[in-house]
Amino acid sequence: MFLSPGNKEGDLSALSRGQRFQKAFTSLHNLHDAVTLKSAASSLVNEDLIPTPPEKRTWKALDFFNYWWSEAWAIATWSVGSTLITLGATVRDALLVVLFANVLSAVVIVLNGRAAAQYHIGYPVLSRTSFGIYGQYFVVILRALLGVIWGGVTLYYEAEFISICLRCIFPGWMKLPNKIPASQYITMQVMVSFFLAFLSAIPFMFIHTTKIRHLFSVKSVVVPLASMGIVIWATTANGGVSADKLVDESKKTSVSVFAWGLIGQFNAVISTNSALIVTVPDLVRYSKTKNAQMYGQALGLPLSQTICGAFGIITTAALKNMYGEAYWNPYDMLNGILDHTYTSKARAGVFFASASFAFSCLCTSIATNVIPFAADITCLAPKYVNIIRGQFIWLILAFAIVPWRIVSTANGFLSFLGGYSIFQGPVASIMIVDYFIIRRGNIHIPHLFIGNPTSRYFYTRGINMRAFAAFVVGFLLPLVGFVGSFGHKVSSAATKMFNLGWALSFLVGGVAYWVMCMMWSVPGDDGSGKFEEKVEEAENTTLDGTIFEAEERRMSGEGKGEGETREMQVPVAVV
Numbered sequence: 001m002f003l004s005p006g007n008k009e010g011d012l013s014a015l016s017r018g019q020r021f022q023k024a025f026t027s028l029h030n031l032h033d034a035v036t037l038k039s040a041a042s043s044l045v046n047e048d049l050i051p052t053p054p055e056k057r058t059w060k061a062l063d064f065f066n067y068w069w070s071e072a073w074a075i076a077t078w079s080v081g082s083t084l085i086t087l088g089a090t091v092r093d094a095l096l097v098v099l100f101a102n103v104l105s106a107v108v109i110v111l112n113g114r115a116a117a118q119y120h121i122g123y124p125v126l127s128r129t130s131f132g133i134y135g136q137y138f139v140v141i142l143r144a145l146l147g148v149i150w151g152g153v154t155l156y157y158e159a160e161f162i163s164i165c166l167r168c169i170f171p172g173w174m175k176l177p178n179k180i181p182a183s184q185y186i187t188m189q190v191m192v193s194f195f196l197a198f199l200s201a202i203p204f205m206f207i208h209t210t211k212i213r214h215l216f217s218v219k220s221v222v223v224p225l226a227s228m229g230i231v232i233w234a235t236t237a238n239g240g241v242s243a244d245k246l247v248d249e250s251k252k253t254s255v256s257v258f259a260w261g262l263i264g265q266f267n268a269v270i271s272t273n274s275a276l277i278v279t280v281p282d283l284v285r286y287s288k289t290k291n292a293q294m295y296g297q298a299l300g301l302p303l304s305q306t307i308c309g310a311f312g313i314i315t316t317a318a319l320k321n322m323y324g325e326a327y328w329n330p331y332d333m334l335n336g337i338l339d340h341t342y343t344s345k346a347r348a349g350v351f352f353a354s355a356s357f358a359f360s361c362l363c364t365s366i367a368t369n370v371i372p373f374a375a376d377i378t379c380l381a382p383k384y385v386n387i388i389r390g391q392f393i394w395l396i397l398a399f400a401i402v403p404w405r406i407v408s409t410a411n412g413f414l415s416f417l418g419g420y421s422i423f424q425g426p427v428a429s430i431m432i433v434d435y436f437i438i439r440r441g442n443i444h445i446p447h448l449f450i451g452n453p454t455s456r457y458f459y460t461r462g463i464n465m466r467a468f469a470a471f472v473v474g475f476l477l478p479l480v481g482f483v484g485s486f487g488h489k490v491s492s493a494a495t496k497m498f499n500l501g502w503a504l505s506f507l508v509g510g511v512a513y514w515v516m517c518m519m520w521s522v523p524g525d526d527g528s529g530k531f532e533e534k535v536e537e538a539e540n541t542t543l544d545g546t547i548f549e550a551e552e553r554r555m556s557g558e559g560k561g562e563g564e565t566r567e568m569q570v571p572v573a574v575v
Contacts, residue, residue, distance in 0.1 A: 035384055044133070044449045046382040048375070051445060051538070052120040052285050056210050059286045063213040064296025067283065067367065068106075070220035072304035073227060074364045075157055075330055075357070076272050078312035080305075082328035083268070085246045087261040091313055097262055098309045101269035102302040108506070109273075109280050109301070112428055113293045115435045116281035118535045119443050123281040123372070124379035127427075128448050130434035130513075133455060134462030137380065139427050143278055144376040146420060150275070151369030151394060152403030155201065158361035159194035160331040161354045166193065167338060168351035185408035198399055200362060205391040209371055210286050219363045224307075226356030231311050233349060234318040241314050242321035264499035271421035271502050273301070277428050279372040330357055370394050419482045421502040426474025426509025430467050433510045438517045441532035444524065456524030466516040474509025 024034035039047035084094035115126055123143075127136040166189070167173040178188045186194075204215065235241055284293045312328070319333060320326045323340055327333035334350050334357075374390030385393070435441060447455040451462065459465070481498020484490030497504060526534075 040383040061292040061296040065300040066220040068300030069304040073223040077308040079328040081313040105273040113284035116284040132464040147369040147373035152398035154365040156403040158197040161358035162193040164354040168347040186404040238318035274421035282375040425505035429510030439526035442534040470513035473512040
């Protein structure tokens with residue numbers, strides 16, 4: 001970990017872990033010292049915010065492929081065909097929409113990961129280049145809130161699958177008396193299962209992002225095999241797919257309505273990836289080579305989402321022909337199978353499938369919620385929080401928000417989260433335009449850790465007003481339609497713009513930012529040289545502890561008017 005010359009561990013280094021733990025509770029001063037990170041040399045840096053050192057760049061192309069391949073095997077992807085088929089789309093149309101939406105997502109993901117792969121910095125630090133040293137806090141909080149809420153909801157979904165596993169083991173599981181009041185919107189069975197889901201997540205909170213890749217490698221094999229087993233059983237038991245059973249001719253509408261419906265679903269598929277599009281720098285910063293993220297990410301997502309969506313459609317069609325009901329949701333489907341046939345063979349198969357989907361939910365929550373939230377909170381409180389501590393904070397908050405109430409009663413709130421992507425689209429496009437067009441791939445790493453006007457990323461009081469203006473312009477067009485999604489009456493034009501949602505906000509936000517930067521140029525000479533000529537310089541540079549000592553003095557009101565910062569020359573100690 002990186003320490004400034006002024007940070008000393010003193011006598012504590014000679015004590016055992018148990019002795020340090022006991023000493024921490026002998027006084028408030030010792031407790032504060034115990035929880036303070038020795039690597040937090042300023043309000044802008046700690047061990048998980050600095051550029052990733054070479055020994056921690058552990059993600060290879062196969063790891064990125066496994067991550068994106070595994071990430072697609074989730075509840076949302078399995079049931080992605082439900083709305084498309086309901087609109088009157090054929091199975092082929094539905095799968096083409098899913099494929100092309102994910103191809104576009106993969107392209108944007110690779111673009112947004114480029115800077116992190118070159119400079120090995122995560123989203124919180126990278127966002128300082130475009131939104132400003134202090135403006136970054138807004139976009140970081142914007143994403144962190146989403147991570148907590150969806151994280152809790154995903155744990156609840158995991159609990160549903162755990163409950164099905166227990167139903168397979170114990171025939172009387174669903175008959176257990178429920179003493180929890182109906183006003184709490186949860187049953188005894190699901191509450192027990194949620195507690196088990198909470199416990200299952202604890203061991204993974206100890207694993208740093210540099211090592212968590214192995215989890216996704218396991219998921220990339222286990223969950224697809226379980227899903228394939230469900231498809232094979234369903235089509236065999238049904239004697240075929242029976243895809244025609246899903247098509248309801250009475251629900252077919254005019255060509256115009258149908259086309260805009262498909263566009264809306266195209267946007268919805270991208271929207272499910274919107275958090276991952278913004279999150280990707282927090283993974284790519286650990287890339288072993290500069291192009292590993294490109295090869296792994298470009299292939300993994302489009303292939304897996306299309307195959308998983310196809311499996312969901314095929315299974316739903318077969319079961320509808322058998323049982324007369326379309327089970328789009330996986331846990332409804334598995335419960336439905338047990339309702340119709342509770343044989344030992346069916347229970348064994350459903351148990352394995354449910355356990356696999358429970359594992360899938362856990363991995364999905366780690367990938368899309370734990371990793372980004374932990375990275376975000378390190379920048380909000382770098383003196384006390386690193387990634388491991390941030391992951392435990394996420395787990396506590398995910399339980400504290402009582403997600404079963406959100407799922408059961410907050411339909412409007414879930415609709416809000418579903419349309420939340422219109423606020424994330426501009427963030428991604430602004431960062432991409434800033435890196436590729438405005439700065440031509442050149443970032444001055446030392447200036448990302450200086451919290452005063454000598455930093456080229458300080459802008460106006462630490463905020464890049466161009467980026468925030470472009471952010472607002474980006475989401476304004478689909479905003480009226482977003483309001484209409486809650487049941488308010490809006491014009492058809494507003495609804496159509498909301499159907500374009502993420503794509504519209506992404507495009508408009510990026511163009512607006514480019515125009516504003518052309519009118520009011522950004523500070524520094526980042527865009528005046530060759531493309532990414534600063535990458536090699538960054539690789540050969542280490543952060544100077546004196547920069548952080550000066551920053552600490554500035555924050556405490558000392559040393560004003562003195563030379564508070566200087567370019568880095570002396571390597572920081574690594575211990």
